[in-house]
Amino acid sequence: MMIRRSRAALLAASILAAPIALSPMLATPAAAQWIVYDPTNYVQNVLTAARELQQINNQIQQIENQTTSLINQARNLASMPYSLVSTITSQIQRTEQLINQSQRIAYSVSSIDQAFTQNYGAINLNLSQQQMIAQAQQRWQTSVAGLQDAMRMQATVVGNITTNRANVTTLGASSQSATGALQAAQVNNQLLVQISQQLSDLIALEAANGRARALIDADRTTNQNQGATQLSTFLTPGAGYQPGNVQMFHGN
Structure with a gap:
């Protein structure tokens, strides 16, 4: 009877200790599976992307204007062929x-x-x-x-x-x-x-x-x-x- 009780107590202790030992291993996957959605941060990111896109469009327009200006200058400097x-x-x-x-x-x-x-x-x-x-x-x-x-x-x-x-x-x-x-x-x-x-x-x-x-x-x-x-x-x-x-x- 003492042996059986000792084995039962040991098994119970092992079961109770198991979650404590496995908790560090199970904590990381559980945290990775949760996605936190922040509307304010999302809106801020969208506005930032929009501003960057507008800057890119402005730069493209400036390049086009400079190209047109160079073309006009080239025409103004073009000499008669004869x-x-x-x-x-x-x-x-x-x-x-x-x-x-x-x-x-x-x-x-x-x-x-x-x-x-x-x-x-x-x-x-x-x-x-x-x-x-x-x-x-x-x-x-x-x-x-x-x-x-x-x-x-x-x-x-x-x-x-x-x-x-x-x-x-x-x-x-x-x-x-x-x-x-x-x-x-x-x-x-x-x-x-x-x-x-x-x-x-x-x-x-x-x-x-x-x-x-x-x-x-x-x-x-x-x-x-x-x-x-x-x-x-x-x-x-x-x-x-x-x-x-x-x-x-x-x-x-």
């Missing part, structure tokens, strides 16, 4: 060549003064008749050369009209399709160069025409002065015509 300045400049050079190729009397103050001193100045009655005729022929040839120079300039200016029209058409189309401020400015600059070329043609043409008219007027004035001087000398008593023997037929 230039008509060389074509326009070559037209001006051809006009300058014609001016430099002016015949007999150049577009130079010293050349004009020298020519007028020699051929358009005061009439020298000590010259022989042949010398006076030679001077008159030189003046006439100079007038004809001036007319030829004027006509050559006219032909050049008229020939430039077709090229000018093509240039203006191209620049006008480029102005309509300019992608940025730089291209628009370059188109305007080339249009100004084109206008300058046309003005140069008009100035050169007017100068050539005026030169031709001036040479004709100078020749006419000099001839009139020479004729009047010779007539006055011829009619002056004692110093005019001196009679002499004239041989009309050979042997008589």
Whole structure:
């Protein structure tokens, strides 16, 4: 009986001690299985996520704005793929060549003064008749050369009209399709160069025409002065015509 009671007491003690020994092992799984829901914390987390998302959207919008700004800057800095300045400049050079190729009397103050001193100045009655005729022929040839120079300039200016029209058409189309401020400015600059070329043609043409008219007027004035001087000398008593023997037929 004592043995049985001892065994029963030992078994009972073991059963009572078992929960105490197993409690640390069972405590952890029991605590892990419980989920605590905190509404306030959840709302706070949602608001924080929303703010972060808004910040990301703002950053994306800033990047898009910066990209657009860079694209616009690139367009503003984009240069025209072609230039008509060389074509326009070559037209001006051809006009300058014609001016430099002016015949007999150049577009130079010293050349004009020298020519007028020699051929358009005061009439020298000590010259022989042949010398006076030679001077008159030189003046006439100079007038004809001036007319030829004027006509050559006219032909050049008229020939430039077709090229000018093509240039203006191209620049006008480029102005309509300019992608940025730089291209628009370059188109305007080339249009100004084109206008300058046309003005140069008009100035050169007017100068050539005026030169031709001036040479004709100078020749006419000099001839009139020479004729009047010779007539006055011829009619002056004692110093005019001196009679002499004239041989009309050979042997008589």
